Amino acid sequence: MNKLLQQIVDDLDKFLAIFPSDIKSRLEQDPDIKDLIEVVLDLGREIEARFYKKTVVFEGRFTTEEDLNYIIARVGEFSGDKRAGIERTLHRISAIENRHGRIIGLTCRVGRAVLGTVDIIRDVIETGKNILLLGRPGVGKTTLLRETARVLADELGKRVIIIDTSNEIGGDGDIPHPAIGRARRMQVPNPAKQHDVMIEAVENHMPEVIVIDEIGTELEAKAARTIAERGVQLIGTAHGITLQNLLLNPTLSDLVGGIQVVTLSDEEAKRRGTQKTVLERKAPPTFQVVIEIQERDRLAIHHDVAKTVDALLRGYIIKPEIRLRTPEGEVKKVEAPTIEPSEEEEEVSVFGKPEREKRTEPLKIFPYGISRNRLEKAIRNLGVPAFVVKNLSEASCLLILKAHQKRAKDLLKEAEKKGIKIAVLRSNTVTQIERFLSEEFGISVGTSKSDAEEEALREAQEGIEYVLTHDEPYELSPQPAYIRRLQHQLIQQYGLYSESVGVEPFRKVRIYPSH
Structure with missing residues (x-):
């Protein structure tokens, strides 16, 4: 693609003109004035100037009612969404009101046409x-x-x-x-x-x-x-x-x-x-x-x-x-490159376990802390004779999330007493559930490198969706270094942060929210 020429129009002089002279002077003297994003004024609090890479607090300079009134008089009328502007500019002035409708704070944001x-x-x-x-x-x-x-x-x-x-x-x-x-x-x-x-x-x-x-x-x-x-x-x-x-x-x-x-x-x-x-x-x-x-x-x-x-x-x-x-x-x-492992990295797939003798009788699962929909999806994906039951008394297996073990002591004791198999999953994902089912029924879930990549990326996608929805960190399963790199690349595409934690061969990716 051709090289692109950008031109920035910000009408910064018109923006600075709405402030009292001492605030305007302090803003103009900042060497990064061209990177100014917004000025925040809250009644009785120190004024803040926010730039792309820093925030400057005007120490000892507190916002007064006179400051707010000075600015309000120099901007347009506030609309129903508590926003105003400066005529023929792109700058935005947003108001914070008290319970009686009086303005007690302003966010003055610089508008730029690039x-x-x-x-x-x-x-x-x-x-x-x-x-x-x-x-x-x-x-x-x-x-x-x-x-x-x-x-x-x-x-x-x-x-x-x-x-x-x-x-x-x-x-x-x-x-x-x-x-x-x-x-x-x-x-x-x-x-x-x-x-x-x-x-x-x-x-x-x-x-x-x-x-x-x-x-x-x-x-x-x-x-x-x-x-x-x-x-x-x-x-x-x-x-x-x-x-x-x-x-x-x-x-x-x-x-x-x-x-x-x-x-x-x-x-x-x-x-x-x-x-x-x-x-x-x-x-x-x-x-x-x-x-x-x-x-x-x-x-x-x-x-x-x-x-x-x-x-x-x-x-x-x-x-x-x-x-x-x-x-x-x-x-x-x-394009996301396919990264090959270095000579020092081991290429053995984590899914390369020997097949066990295949289970013949149906597995009746009572889930605790496990998504019923994801469990049913995993059963469908693998086509195994497993069923989800509503009561522990009907189950041949109790499938429980590790994070719920402490609060389910009575349930675990009851399962042990009845001779019901107990299986513990570290995370509530389709990938983890499929791994459990495949081991239970002696099914190979893919020993090739491409199969391992596909399953690991699917688990990473589930982790991404969890972090975006819950705004909490999420850990994936242990993977070889080359697969962890692919997971990091996928996570980066969604604006999230990630790091590898733990010690080989149990090193894994942890996903963090973007903030």
Whole structure:
């Protein structure tokens, strides 16, 4: 891809002008003023200036009511979402109110138009497909959305309308910021009316493209589907970090097709080799492409959302395409390499245990702390004669999660007394359950390197989903060094952190939340 030239427009002088003279002076004197992100003022507390790589506290300079009133008088009117702006700029002023509606805090955020950033996805937006941008706050979703609107309107000649709920895309005031080019902007009187304005734009103004920031409610998701069904290209952002994360959100999952429980006929269930009740995608995705903004210069692109969602519901992983911008300005597509072990690393698969004599009688499992759905899925995947029972008295095996052993002492004693087999799992994942079942029934789960990689990556995906959902660390099973490297690469794609812990041959990957 060609080298990209970026131009940053921040109107920093207009931003600094809203502050009292002493605050403005201290900000101007900072050598990193060009990297200023926001200034935070809370009544009775020291002022903070937050930059990309540091936070500066104005020691001894406490926020007063006069400071707040000075700033409020120099910005636009606050809307229903407690946000205001500075006319014809992209800066955003957000208010904190007390119980009586009086403003006692302000977050003054610098808005920047970065011209040239869209080159990293230009080929995608030119396809005419509906595109959804995801990413954590502050990672650059709105900046990329604004530049996309400008390029579509000015360079590709499209009729573009921006639904600008908080005036973040087109700036404050009746005349939009030049950064949106010839794109038209419709303001929203109240955030609760955003879905109505979306439909109004299509019905009244004949757009070819609708650009919308922060789709966050079920009504907005329905409006987006209505727009897509009318043949208008839709480009927007939504609350979420990854596609998997969005799929688990019941309010917004419809954007990527949604999930429904389907009861199959006996013949179809037999053909698929599954139980009669399965999860399937409910409808065609509103957005055919999902772009996860992992960092400002690193994106993960799902080019076929329908195919990716279908795979996820069947327990498989389809890796997104990774694109990054180098320090030199080059945009590159990065393929995850297959890493071979070094000469010092052992290549023996952890799944290479000798087969045991196969079990012939059915295994009746009573799960404790183990997901019933995952257990049933593992049984289906392996096709073994195992069944889940509701009472310990019916069971031939008690399957318990290690973390629950202490609180289940009475249950364990009862199982021992009745001669019921006790099996303990370290983690509540399909991979761990399948490993237990395969050993119990003497089934080889793959001694080849490719089988080992596939199973380890599937476990890593389950761990990623757990961390994203619960915001807690998660440990995977012990793996050889070359497989741990593949797991680290997969985890990095989702913006999470990981490290290898323990001592060989029991060394394993631990996944941490992104913060």
